[in-house]
Amino acid sequence: MGIHGMMTYVVEHKQFFTDLQLRETKVIIDGNNLYHRLYFDTNLDLRHGGDYDSFTDITNKFFETLTVCDIRPYVVLDGGSDASDKKFTTLKERAQEKILSAYSLSRGGGGSVLPLLIREVFKQILTKLQVPFVQCFSEADREIVSLANHWNCPVLTFDSDFCIFDLKAGYCPLTYFQWKNICTRKESQDCYIPAKCFSLERFCNYFGNMNKTLLPLFAVMIGNDHINLPAMEMFFSKVRLPVGGYGQKGRKHSRIQGLLNWLSRFADPAEAIEDVLKYLKKHKEEETRQLLCASMAEYEPSSVNLEDFFQNGLYETETAKKLELPQWICSALAKGLLAPFISDALVLRRTIxxxxxxxxxxxxxxxxxxxxxxxxxxxxxxxxxxxxxxxxxxxxxxxxxxxxxxxxxxxxxxxxxxxxxxxxxxxxxxxxxxxxxxxVPLAERLLLLLETLQVTASDLETVPGLLQLPMAVTCFWIRYSAPKVKLQHMKALLLGIVFGELHKIIESQEPEALHAEVNKIVYDQFLKWKDRKSQKEVLELDTAHIFCQWQCCLQMALYLNQLLSTPLPEPDLTGLYNGTLVHRLYHELKSASTPENLLSASPKMNQLYCNMVRVVRCVIPAEFFQKKKPKSHKKKKQAAKQVLDKREGATVEVLTSCSINNRFATFMKED
Structure with a gap:
């Protein structure tokens, strides 16, 4: 949810907050809010499809800091759309805003659009770090409140609705949670994270010791993501709101201030509602009363027992029971083994x-x-x-x-x-x-997955298990992408995967391990290519489009694999795609550079690359990447041939160590 303009209003009033030194406590984290903030607030790439490795590094550091301060995090993620569809209008509006934001980014402007697979990457990070998390059936706010109050611990988010909920231990906005500025107490040398906690008591006292049970009514009247009553506009057009001495910054803040002052005169919500109805037409009164009361219920604690999930793995919700959904699907959704996309398709027959x-x-x-x-x-x-x-x-x-x-x-x-x-x-x-x-037997589920992606098990047997699904997706993508995938696109993508595998080796192996020094040299060269990007560099739109299509195919293949209970191992998404690097490698390849030559120094990485190329060779016709010769004058043909021969020679040269036969030599030709 979210109350329009509320968060900016609140942060302008420092007196609403208390200072905290957070350590030795549980904390309930709004997962969706956290991965948004970690990505957007750390200047990560937004134009090339995402740098998932950099996001992983930042997320790891965040949770490492919590561990140092003995803060025990429990992450709660939103699920699919509510079965009642009460937020559907807001979801469509946000989707439209993201489209315009993506367009701005594609033209070199500003905007905020998360990479497509960021949620799946985030869940994989939590799993690796053994951070407990749950994926709620729909929106998570009320379940977060119930758990936080049960455990008497603070909530970490940046959602304005948490200014309305009555939280025993308070709400710490992410913007005031200084996890990068860890401090030490002088007397005990204990580490803590400086934070600010929103105080509902201070907030209500500011408005003349206002009854906090009036706040849900305020949220509904001012308008949140679930409701925006036309009748309220009539109320606001007729009532004279006492604004007080607050210096307004725009109409929204003036309305927030005025409505809170007006509501503070009433003893409880029932009394306030009756006064609201006086400003409306008679035939609208009963309908508006019911809508206001029903909407206020959204701020009541949830009956879902998340403690039972975190302790025993059990997640039960009345909504899922009424829908008669299979128990295994409900359990998989709660554990994050299925995406909200699946519940939206199953329950609502609609996806965004x-x-x-x-x-x-x-x-x-x-x-x-x-x-x-x-x-x-x-x-x-x-x-x-x-x-x-x-x-x-x-x-x-x-x-x-x-x-x-x-x-x-x-x-x-x-x-x-x-x-x-x-x-x-x-x-x-x-x-x-x-x-x-x-x-369904595993063999059947695997065959269904492979036939959907139009590959066979024997096509994939030369690559490691964790890369089999990405390679099947890559072959599917090459077949169906429009515009057509060029050889350089495919090679840049595979080299990016090699970089991800190199990163794992560098991070995990001992310095004296076999080929460690060579692997580090190769890895550092990849990093140089990645860092060579320019913020002012014009985005090549068709190239971006082609790599976006690969991510779309990978996302849906992941979801299908999950729905079939993972007949193929789920790949480690962190190292699969680094948008900045892949785009740079494509430009290097397009300019006749041969970054594959670098791999010859690392036998293991060279073999992996060759095996991935071989998978594509087995599935895609050899002539797919051949460029049709245009009809032109003889001299132009000769000049073009000289350039092509020079570049093809370099390409085939690096692939000879992969045992490329004559048939495949033509497959590797592309200008």
Whole structure:
């Protein structure tokens, strides 16, 4: 949720906060808020699809700091959209804002758009660090409040709604949580993190010892992400709000100040509501009263017991029970083993696809991954054909299920209805439903995944298990990407994966290990390429678009793999894609540079690269990357041939150590 203008209003009043020295305590962290702030507040790349390794480093440091101060974090993540759809209008508005922000970034302007896979990366980091986390069924605010009050510990977020909730141990805004400025107490040498805590008591005292039970009514009247009552505009147009001595900074802050002053005169919400209704037309009174009371209930504590989840792994919610969702799906969602995308598709038959910084003149990058999504939808919506789930059964008026997708169309958010396709190969759709999907034999689930991605197990056997899904995705991407993937795109992507593997070796091995010194030299050279970027460098839109399509395919392949209970190992996303480096490597390759030559000094990395190239060779026709010769004058042909021969010679030279045969030599030619 969120109250428009509230956070900026509050932070201007230092008297609402108390100073804290946080240590030796549990803390409940709003996970969605945290990964947004960690990415946006640390100047990470926003234009090239994300630098997940840099984000991982920052996130690791954040949690390491908490450990030093003996702060025990519990992370709570939002889930899918609420089944009641009360926030749908806000979600569409935010999606439209992100599209315009992505367009601005693509043209060299400002904006804030998270990389596509950042949430999955964040969950993997939490798992590796063994930080307890839960993914709620829908929005997490009320469940955060209930757990924090049960444990009597503070909440860490930057959500203005937490100025309304009655928290026993208070709310620490992330902007005032100085985790990079760790301090030591002189008397005990104990470490602590300086922070500020929002005090509900101080806030209410500022407004004449206002009854704090009036605050949910204030939030509903001023407008939050869930409700914006037209009747309230009539109220504000007629009432004279006592603003007091506050120096206004805009109409919104004036309204916040005035409404709080006005409400402070009443003893409780019931009395205040009756006074509000006096300003409305008679026929609107009862409807408005019911809407106000129902909306205020959003600020009541949740009945979900998150302590039971963190102690026993049990997560139960009345909403999921009413929807009759399979227990294994509910459990997987709570553990973060399935994405909110899955619950949105299953419960609402609707998904919103996140925009990336791409070529806005072309169709959305998500179009490329549509065949994968259609298989996901088929598996989920089979529930409408006999499983009895009320969430889906009510929609089943057509023999062919349809699902609504919201995606970018040019620079606007649009919707389309996707016809759910049959499963690939010889798979019979009727045999697969959400209820029993986790019971399907592993071999069948693996085959379904591979056939969806149009590869075979033998195609992937030469690469490590953790890279098999990314390599299957890479082959799928090459087939379906538009504009067409060039050889340099594919090589830059694979070299970026090699860099990620090198990073793991450098971080984990002993200095005297085999080839350690050489690996470090190779790794440092990759870093130099990565750091060579210029902030003023114009983004090559089609190149960005092509790499965005790879991320879309990887995202949906991850979701399908998760839905099938991971027949292929889930890859370590941190090292898979470094947008800044991959774009730089593409430019190096395009300018006739041969960064692959560097790998010859590192036998293990060279072999990995060659094996990944071999996977592509096995799946993609040899002529795919050959450039068609244009009809031109003889001299132009000869000049072009000389340039091409020079670059092809360098390309084939580095690949000879990969045992490339004559057939594949033509495959590697691209200018």
């Amino acid at each position: 696809l996140h925009v990336q910084v791409e070529n806005m003149q072309r169709p959305s990058s998500h179009v490329t991954a549509l065949p994968i999504r259609q298989v996901i939808y088929r598996l989920l919506l089979n529930a409408s054909e006999g499983s009895g789930h009320t969430s889906v059964r009510k929609h089943s008026t057509s023999p062919t299920p349809l699902l609504c997708e919201f995606d970018r169309f040019q620079k606007a958010l649009g919707k389309s209805f996707v016809q759910v396709a049959a499963l690939p190969g010889n798979f019979c759709s009727d045999q697969y439903s959400p209820t029993t999907l986790n019971e």
